[in-house]
Amino acid sequence: MKINRNFLNLKDSYLFATIGQKVNDYQKANPDAAIIRLGIGDVTLPLCPAVTEAMKEAVAEMGARETFRGYGPYEGYAFLREALCVSYAQKGVKLQSDEIFVSDGAKCDVANILDILSGDNVVLIPDPVYPVYLDTNIMDGRTVVFCDATAANEFLPLPDAGTHADIIYLCSPNNPTGSVYTHAQLAQWVAYAREHEALILFDAAYEAFIQDPSLPRSIYEVPGALECAVEIGSFSKTAGFTGTRCGWCVVPKGLIREDVPLHQLWMRRQSTKFNGVSYIVQRGAAAVFTEEGARQIRGHIDMYMGNAKIIAQTMAVHGFAYFGGDNSPYIWLQCPAGMTSWQYFDRLLEQANIVGTPGSGFGANGEGFFRLTAFGSHANTVEAMERFQTLF
Secondary structure (H helix, E strand, O other): OOOOHHHHHOOOOOHHHHHHHHHHHHHHHOOOOOOEEOOOOOOOOOOOHHHHHHHHHHHHHHOOOOOOOOOOOOOOOHHHHHHHHHHHHOOOOOOOHHHEEEEOOHHHHHHHHHHHOOOOOEEEEEEOOOHHHHHHHHHHOOEEEEEEOOHHHOOOOOOOOOOOOOEEEEEOOOOOOOOOOOHHHHHHHHHHHHHHOOEEEEEOOOHHHOOOOOOOOOHHHOOOHHHOEEEEEEOHHHHOOOOOOOEEEEOOOOOEEOOEEHHHHHHHHHHHHOOOOOHHHHHHHHHOOOHHHHHHHHHHHHHHHHHHHHHHHHHHHOOOOEEEOOOOOEEEEEOHHHOOHHHHHHHHHHHHOEEOEEHHHHOHHHOOEEEEEOOOOHHHHHHHHHHHHHHO
């Protein structure tokens, strides 16, 4: 028996596991410290009433012989896929419901989609970026090239005609930087992908946080994207499903490579390796798109974006260069006084009992930067920024 030796090329620990260990060690040594966590992007508001009521009704159905359901469709129940189609139509995007595959979250999809793509493909990944994009391709042994996201391009890199790639990862609003691509910028990526016969894997997990109506919330708002992009969405941050797990993946039928529809390959993959998301969870997810559900979810998003505004205003008052916070729940700030990302992590933890995420954990270009999230409670966010002001 041989192991997959590509795993030995990974960093020793996943970024957030390292952060968790450091925080746990500090808490053990300082048991009275009131630590405020603005690091991992986990939500703090509970599932909204429309969602929980739908789930309760689904539980009751599962408890009665007449309405009990066993295995569901591999691609998800029609009622949720049709609700997602309506949501896309509201953005001006026309999809067929069977082009949408319900999943247990965006993190899984951005990794699992690689099953249908050759290991010989060259992968283009922005730096800095969400670690899962890079790690999953290292696990498969693919060649990875980077495009530089820096303060000079506002952390929104554009394609380089001199660089060839077969697979391109894009995330907008971006994790970790909070930057958001415009229609014109995404159009450049679509044109590049079509010219190179490449595939864009577009992570739209944070699209619901975009406040500016002129900014695209789906790559399919760009003409031609249906022939070169897979889009991945999530209920985790939008509707608080981080512990419930539900997302979706759009694989358009017009997306064809080597004369083979990727839709066909993905359906084959899912029907072989995935038994679908539970009926109860999917009923809860569908409630997000009801009139009452949408109103309640908007209230949650408004609270988080209010937190983002508080953090951004604090950064501005103290003269910190930062990105994000206006159309994203992330604030990406430059560390003061030339500190490294981990030095700043230690300083905030030890002197203010605030946990953030070192930018270097997202790539070489993240060194000297730091991510704070707006997903804490309102009270904790206010308290954290008061501590921040005292410290600086």
